[in-house]
Amino acid sequence: MTITLRESLDLWLKAAEARLADVVLAPPPDQIGVVEQAGDGIAFVRGLPDLPLGALMRFESGASGFAHALDEDLIGCVLLDFDPVKAGEQVRGLGGVVTTPVGEALLGRIVDPLGRPLDEHGPIAAVRYDPVERAAPGIIERDLVTQPLQTGIKLVDALFALGRGQRELIIGDRETGKTAIAVDAIINQRNSDVICIYVAVGQKSSTVRQVIDAVAAHGDPQRCIFVVAGPSTAPGLQWLAPYAGFAMAEYFRDQGGHALVVVDDLSKHAATHRELSLLMRQPSGREAYPGDVFHIHARLLERAAKLSAALGGGTLTALPIAQTEAGNLSAYIPTNLISITDGQIVLSAKLFGEGQKPAVDIGLSVSRVGGKTQAPVLRELAETLRLDYAQFLELELFTRFSTTLDPRTQAQIEHGRRIRAVLTQAQYAPLSLAHEAAELLALHDGLLDGLPLDRIEAFKHQLPAWLEQSCKGVLDRIEAERTLDPSDRDRLRAAIEDLVKTLTPSASQASA
Structure with a gap:
């Protein structure tokens, strides 16, 4: 006895209908966790077995956080505010990850890493909310860095030229002019088509105010976004700040535009990561930093790129800042960042003290990409x-x-x-x-x-x-x-x- 194709299809449909008839349509069970311990900006939660890393969580008291470490029976949660969280509280997963608003409405605004306004200009009408963490563009999605990024600083543009899509580290001891170079680069974009995002991680309010006032006085603040996570904010916000700044910049890059991100600074970001990891009892390594400190900065800075023409040809340039102690470039974080980036501008405390400003050490500084993009007249x-x-x-x-x-x-x-x-x-x-x-x-x-x-x-x-x-x-x-x-x-x-x-x-x- 042979069965035709039509008869076979009818049998399959009847079997499928029978299986569907046995399905009970009901909402999924609500998973609830319990806070085991809380304090110092973190909380340990038991339960929520299906919660992924980076997922948002809401506490019974109204506080929020995200999963930062997953153990066999506990979840290490980083709190996003200093709202009180007590042991025994119920916790629910929100079914998403940390997001931040993106779009032109952020231009000229001062916000925290979650996009909440810190100025007096009212709420922000975002185009959408994007995850703060995102995979870096793959090799096929990238193109060669060919366009120059003029900083307006003679020494940099002549000797260590930067390209759009490059990652150039600015590194030196404290009070040697690291932020000044980055701010001058932002100011020089006042007549260009580059959108600038300044990310302050753990910086004093007075320092951030000076940067904002300088851009307002000499540049075009309406083409800038200021993302601020000061030392008085929760460690979770300081940890998220660079990722949020890159997410805001990627919106303009993906539209075919050009963006410049200044992260001031990644040394403080690394210290915040070390603090959170030690509080969560993660294994520590060199200088007490956890083993993944290289990974968190690599996955951040790899997001700087020039996209291929098929994806619009937009660029995202990164100028991360790092601090050294007594000019020691061989410390853990400086060596990590130097190996991740496409070059470094090294500032010397000795030259700064002699009045040579910008105090750039030309022997230790290098740009491995920008020389190919340098304007022919300068070359x-x-x-x-x-x-x-x-x-x-x-x-x-x-x-x-x-x-x-x-x-x-x-x-x-x-x-x-x-x-x-x-x-x-x-x-x-x-x-x-x-x-x-x-x-x-x-x-x-x-x-x-x-x-x-x-x-x-x-x-x-x-x-x-x-x-x-x-x-x-x-x-x-x-x-x-x-x-x-x-x-x-x-x-x-x-x-x-x-x-x-x-x-x-x-x-x-x-x-x-």
């Missing part, structure tokens, strides 16, 4: 700058004990002193690409070698207005084409020489 003019400056620093060190120098060595030292003077730059004063190129041209062609060292500051102060008056077309072409053709170079050189002549004292003035 041409700064080709030998790093070598010349490094040779000068070495010569200056060895000639401190020498009374007589040969003319060639003396000329090299004088040229190096002018390099150092030109690379010195005031805070909150980022330069345009054209003005950076003009100062580098003056160094490259030795136009300042005959100018007294004490007149260099006057030269830098007067140069922008002088060039705007005499070479406006040349400046506009440099900004538009990012190159310098021979005729424009001759015009720019002639204008700089004229300015140098006005600042160079005559023979009678020099003798007087």
